[in-house]
Amino acid sequence: MKPGGLYFIEDLQVGKWPNYRAFTTDTCNEDFIVMEKLKEYMDIMIHSDEKKEFAESDIEFIFCQHEACVMGKKQ
Numbered sequence: 001m002k003p004g005g006l007y008f009i010e011d012l013q014v015g016k017w018p019n020y021r022a023f024t025t026d027t028c029n030e031d032f033i034v035m036e037k038l039k040e041y042m043d044i045m046i047h048s049d050e051k052k053e054f055a056e057s058d059i060e061f062i063f064c065q066h067e068a069c070v071m072g073k074k075q
């Protein structure tokens with residue numbers, strides 16, 4: 001993704017459905033749930049003792065609403 005770009009993620013509700021968890025890749029096994037990873041990133045953004053870890057990433061922001069999120073990449 002280009003600097004300043006946006007990445008939209010939708011249909012987050014299916015992440016815990018058993019039928020969808022059967023699909024895996026080398027980097028995403030059946031235990032990987034996108035909405036849980038997004039929550040982990042947001043927790044790091046919020047808690048001051050972990051902000052250094054997030055500051056070193058290229059994520060500028062995460063905005064979520066019902067079943068969808070958008071992530072912004074730093075310039």
